[in-house]
Amino acid sequence: MDLFSANQMMWAAFIIGNSAPIIFSILYYFGFISKMFQLFIIGILIGFLWEIPFGLAGDSFHLILINWPIDIPLARNITYSFIDSLIFLIGVFLARLVLKDFNFLYQFNYKALAVMVIWGSFSEFLIDLNGNGKLWLFIENWYNPVFISINNNDLTIIPQLIWLFAPILYYLAILKCAKKKF
Numbered sequence: 001m002d003l004f005s006a007n008q009m010m011w012a013a014f015i016i017g018n019s020a021p022i023i024f025s026i027l028y029y030f031g032f033i034s035k036m037f038q039l040f041i042i043g044i045l046i047g048f049l050w051e052i053p054f055g056l057a058g059d060s061f062h063l064i065l066i067n068w069p070i071d072i073p074l075a076r077n078i079t080y081s082f083i084d085s086l087i088f089l090i091g092v093f094l095a096r097l098v099l100k101d102f103n104f105l106y107q108f109n110y111k112a113l114a115v116m117v118i119w120g121s122f123s124e125f126l127i128d129l130n131g132n133g134k135l136w137l138f139i140e141n142w143y144n145p146v147f148i149s150i151n152n153n154d155l156t157i158i159p160q161l162i163w164l165f166a167p168i169l170y171y172l173a174i175l176k177c178a179k180k181k182f
Helices: 006-029 035-060 075-099 110-131 157-179
Strands: 062-064 136-138 146-150 153-156
Touching: 006 035, 006 075, 035 062, 035 075, 035 157, 075 110, 075 157, 110 153, 110 157, 136 153, 146 157, 153 157
Parallel strands: none
Antiparallel strands: 062 136, 146 153
């Protein structure tokens, strides 16, 4: 039994993804956040590294199974980059819970990195488990083989590998920006 229909999942992604930059911009403008806004922007830019190529690859890499409300090229992928950034921020929040402070944002910490990698990998697995076959379908081929099949939902390796390495890149980008006193 599915908890949410493909249409409900698409609208949730659309609303959450496109509300996030508006909300973060308003909070930044009124001075409620500064570093968090910058972490959000870094996450969007990191998300573009795979979301834009996914969109450009089109049917050779994945099939889109449900129409997006805005029929503008790459609009879906840009929105997904906003969501990717929220996933990164949840990883930062979880690392903060584990470490009890934000020093890991200024000085490398293996525990913080481990939390972010575990969270990123786990969240990607859940997202693919629920979205693959409903919103999109990743194409199995020689460079993107199926690594597990659950209830006839074939999950491919590239999205999982991305979220194994993306939190590392995100964390290194944060540390690099911290040296510049973001």
